[in-house]
Amino acid sequence: MFNVLTIAREYGSGGADIGRRIAELLGWEFLDKQIIERAAVAGQVRCDWIEAADEKSRSWWKNALQGFEMSLTVPVSSLDYDKVQQATARVIHEAARVGNCVVIGRGSQCVLRHSPHVLHALVYAPLAERVERMKLRHPREHDLRALLQRMDSDRAHYTQHYFGSDWLDRRLYHLCVNSTLGLTTCAELIAKSLH
Numbered sequence: 528m529f530n531v532l533t534i535a536r537e538y539g540s541g542g543a544d545i546g547r548r549i550a551e552l553l554g555w556e557f558l559d560k561q562i563i564e565r566a567a568v569a570g571q572v573r574c575d576w577i578e579a580a581d582e583k584s585r586s587w588w589k590n591a592l593q594g595f596e597m598s599l600t601v602p603v604s605s606l607d608y609d610k611v612q613q614a615t616a617r618v619i620h621e622a623a624r625v626g627n628c629v630v631i632g633r634g635s636q637c638v639l640r641h642s643p644h645v646l647h648a649l650v651y652a653p654l655a656e657r658v659e660r661m662k663l664r665h666p667r668e669h670d671l672r673a674l675l676q677r678m679d680s681d682r683a684h685y686t687q688h689y690f691g692s693d694w695l696d697r698r699l700y701h702l703c704v705n706s707t708l709g710l711t712t713c714a715e716l717i718a719k720s721l722h
Contacts, residue, residue, distance in 0.1 A: 529646040529721045530626035533635040535694055538678035539657030539664075541706045541713075542650035543631050548714035550629045553721070559631040562618050569614040612689050632682070636699045637690035648702040648717050649695070656707060 532549060536542020543559050550557035567574040619638045622628045623645060630639075636647040652660075658671045668674055686694035697703055702720060704713050 529644055531623045531639065531642070531645040532629045532717065532721060533639060533645060533647045534629065534631050534650060534717075535636050535648070535682075535700070536632065536650040537652060537657065538675050538682070539661045540650045540652040541660060541710050545650055545704075545706065545710050545713045545717065546629045546631050548710060549718045549721075552714060552718045553627070553629075556622070556625075556628040557631075558619075558622055558628055562615060562622075562630070562633055565618040566611065566614040569617055634686050634690055634694075636694075637686060637692050640699065646702070646717075646721055647700045648704060648720075649697070649700045650704050650706050650713065652706040 532546070532555075534542050534546045536545075546559070547557050549555070564574055615633050616638045619630055619633060619635050622630060623639050623642055626644070636649075639645045640647070654672065654675070657675055661668070661671045661675065665671065665674065683694050686692050692699060702717060704717065706713055708716070
């Protein structure tokens with residue numbers, strides 16, 4: 528029935544890990560950071576710049592990149608921020624056209640919202656669990672709650688700016704899964720929903 532899965536995730540919920548497990552279970556392609564690499568080629572923009580701007584809105588990019596202008600091959604003032612988002616959307620559309628893939632984030636639930644062969648999932652978790660998970664990923668971070676809030680805020684602004692949608696609107700998703708069930712259980716549950 529479905530041959531593409533998009534996963535939106537709260538930062539620290541384990542959504543990318545769940546997506547990776549689903550791709551392994553099904554033998555599908557897993558697209559997370561690979562989207563950045565492909566969008567850099569498609570948009571003819573440096574990969575490190577796209578990574579710095581990943582899942583952030585145009586206004587964030589303008590502010591964040593002011594300090595990076597000297598290290599870029601193209602001045603900030605001449606960069607087309609919307610071109611990067613469009614390149615990302617093209618990469619997502621192409622992956623969906625080929626099928627048999629799990630796409631993590633980048634507004635893919637909105638990019639592919641009208642595709643009948645795509646299942647959309649949101650992975651979330653209580654704040655305390657997200658903080659615990661992030662202690663392993665960011666051991667030197669002193670304020671993990673602020674980091675989680677900032678990352679989720681960036682994703683919210685990105686989805687609002689480019690798609691006019693609230694990324695936590697449950698109407699965008701077929702499934703909303705609380706990762707306190709366990710990453711393996713969530714992966715198996717979502718994988719079963721694809722067929």
